[in-house]
Amino acid sequence: MKKIGIITILNVNNYGAELQAFALHHKLKLLGYENEVINYLYYKNPEHRSEIKSLPLFKRSVYSKLKEFALKWLDRYSALSNPRIAKVRKRRFSDFHSKYTCMSQTYRSYSELYNAKHPYDIFIVGSDQVWNPNNHTSIEPYYLTFAPKNAKKISYASSFGVGSIDKAYHETYATLLNNLDFISTRESDGVKIIKDISGKDAVHVLDPTLLLSRQEWTEVLEPFESSEPYILLFVFKDSPYVKELALHLKRQTGFKIIRVCKNEMRVEPDSEILNIRDMGPREFLGLYQNAAIVITTSFHGTIFSLIFEKPFYTITPGSKNNNSRQQSLLSMVGLNDRLIEEGRPFVELPDLVIDYVNVKKILEQKRTASLAYLEEAINK
Numbered sequence: 001m002k003k004i005g006i007i008t009i010l011n012v013n014n015y016g017a018e019l020q021a022f023a024l025h026h027k028l029k030l031l032g033y034e035n036e037v038i039n040y041l042y043y044k045n046p047e048h049r050s051e052i053k054s055l056p057l058f059k060r061s062v063y064s065k066l067k068e069f070a071l072k073w074l075d076r077y078s079a080l081s082n083p084r085i086a087k088v089r090k091r092r093f094s095d096f097h098s099k100y101t102c103m104s105q106t107y108r109s110y111s112e113l114y115n116a117k118h119p120y121d122i123f124i125v126g127s128d129q130v131w132n133p134n135n136h137t138s139i140e141p142y143y144l145t146f147a148p149k150n151a152k153k154i155s156y157a158s159s160f161g162v163g164s165i166d167k168a169y170h171e172t173y174a175t176l177l178n179n180l181d182f183i184s185t186r187e188s189d190g191v192k193i194i195k196d197i198s199g200k201d202a203v204h205v206l207d208p209t210l211l212l213s214r215q216e217w218t219e220v221l222e223p224f225e226s227s228e229p230y231i232l233l234f235v236f237k238d239s240p241y242v243k244e245l246a247l248h249l250k251r252q253t254g255f256k257i258i259r260v261c262k263n264e265m266r267v268e269p270d271s272e273i274l275n276i277r278d279m280g281p282r283e284f285l286g287l288y289q290n291a292a293i294v295i296t297t298s299f300h301g302t303i304f305s306l307i308f309e310k311p312f313y314t315i316t317p318g319s320k321n322n323n324s325r326q327q328s329l330l331s332m333v334g335l336n337d338r339l340i341e342e343g344r345p346f347v348e349l350p351d352l353v354i355d356y357v358n359v360k361k362i363l364e365q366k367r368t369a370s371l372a373y374l375e376e377a378i379n380k
Helices: 015-030 062-081 083-100 110-115 167-177 188-198 214-218 240-253 281-290 299-307 324-332 356-379
Strands: 003-007 034-040 103-107 122-125 152-155 230-234 256-260 273-276 293-296 312-316 339-341
Touching: 003 015, 015 034, 015 083, 015 281, 015 299, 083 281, 152 356, 167 188, 188 324, 214 299, 230 240, 230 281, 240 256, 240 293, 240 312, 256 281, 281 299, 293 299, 299 312, 299 324, 312 324, 324 339
Parallel strands: 003 034, 003 122, 034 103, 122 152, 230 256, 230 293, 256 273, 293 312, 312 339
Antiparallel strands: none
């Protein structure tokens, strides 16, 4: 049987990244394909930028560099100030992959990845923002340029993470796209970007997390027990608007508020919001399963709201170039009204109740089409 190697983003202690990596690996396994995730961890190696070829394609702004530094500082501060929480969280992420994800040996640099003799007949890149122009390293590995020339190269649900690419980089992207035998992306904007850049027709497919059914996710999760209904907040940074919306819904429903977060939110007791920072992927899924309402700023937070059929709002900033993932997803399932721009008056928000009958029908059709693309690409 032919063996498949998957390169994506993982081991970054991010729920969406870890769960999408698991989902593609697990679905291929369920379909009968031997596969493993290529454990490319350049970001764990502080010296990775010493290699010229590993440098980002695009010159990074001062703001981007400062943001990266600030996030690393917050991670380190969080771990030092709350060592027990950091240790538990890290162990839960590690245990998740040890139990559920088959991974290759670790490659900690560009040269290690490119000099290795990989034991795969087929290479798949995706999903997640592997093609994001703002990535902090070379994007070439995510176009499978390290794979042997005679190997089959497939992209599955690869994402640019933005709504457009600067024309100055179109030629470079076109060359990289030409290295792939089959191209798919998870956003409608991605299909347009690829057509504009290369003239190629990419296939619009589901994020890997949507390839698994609600029941399949239930088999993986760790149940979260709560004696009363709760509003789940899944946000990447503190937002006064999101907090006020949660409190507004709390006053309407009487439900308590639980916020799952990583860095700058407080961990000490809060009379209004319970902050949780030590959850691993399985525990995170359990929180979603039992939530009464979800408010999120996350793409994968939106996906799991759909999977577990929750009443939800997805809050976005004003920058449309960064909202393409959520817009594409919610437009596809006919729930554009769930996308709420920060600052919108609460009285203008749509009713929380969602009829999931049509949503489930659309997702099932897209799941069938996405799997058909994947199997055709592997077997053709």
